[in-house]
Amino acid sequence: MPSRPELRAPPEFFYNEEEARKYTTSSRIIEIQGKLTERALELLALPDDGVPRFLLDIGCGSGLSGETLSEKEHHWIGLDISKSMLDVALEREVDGDLLLADMGQGLALRPGVIDGAISISAIQWLCNADKSSNEPRLRLKCLTRGARAVLQLYPENEAQLEMITASAMRSGFAGGVVVDFPHSTRAKKYFLVLTCGPPSLSSALPKAKTEDGESCSDDSDSDEENKTVSISDRRRPRKKQKVNKKGKGREWVVKKKEQMRKKGHSVPPDTKYTARKRKAHF
């Protein structure tokens, strides 16, 4: 069984009632989700004037991340494809509105209404094209100009991360990847920060977080590159084995038989039939 949940089944089936409940009762997940949401909010860099904003939570699940948004008094809409997850969210009486929708199908919202979008650990689900119609692409047309989207994700490998970033750029977003804790495998978190409209001063990419609290955006970049190199090394194609159509030939067979005789095995004598080709039957 693959360890990554998105490899097991599409999200609308994987998060059935049991999984949804498990997910929401795990205190560890609650804590992580809360922290990630806080960090994502930080990266969203909303103006700090105490005014509640109107945010979108893509892949809200049972509303764990929405809870953090509500604490900050933001209004939010959450969308998720798993009905069971949303049912749990209803039970928990989250403050935001919920939508049953597939983020892969584009968002059913008017353009230019959302102040910012976050998505915690959800985008990687898009990369598995379980159905032929699923197109792993981000579509967030409804962001207002200069609004930001912060998408936290667990990419499976470098290639996946690259594909996601590239398709975001193709769809007309400026932005990039911020890697928190780049030196630790477990704590490492990828945030895709996207900005709508032309890049401006305010849309400069925020710095990544490290263990000692200092920001080191450049460092993580070089780290990324190193990693890419090492992976491409590992992917060197295997040496091709020589395959001769005619087979290895009589000479080779006779040599092998001689070797086996020397070892004391009983080997049939060499005759004119040795290593002769069989008749072509059908």
Place this chain on the structure above:
Amino acid sequence: MRLLTHNMLSSNIKGVTNGFPLRLQVEKSVEKEVDLNPDFLKNIFPKIEWKALVDASRALGYPELPDEAEPSMLDSHDFLKKFHHALLELHVEEGALICPETGRNFPISKGIPNMLLHEDEV
């Protein structure tokens, strides 16, 4: 589902050019009290399609909103209160959203609209 969300939703079926506003069909609605925050309301006001909000609130049986609204009206506490009530306190529990162009029905159950599209609508 609050009317705030209804005001943002549009039909994204392939080929639909004007999927807004979705017609609201109400079977059951509830009211939940929320704290009034004037800053938020002032911030969200320019993004609201006023006519759609008025129509939706009337469908829910709340006729208090004026037909037209101007940003200057936001200073009146009375107006803010009505706006706040319509936008954030009225919830549609059961019903449906209907695409204005294709007539496609998006059912709302337990306050959650089902916006999932079929394969051929993407």
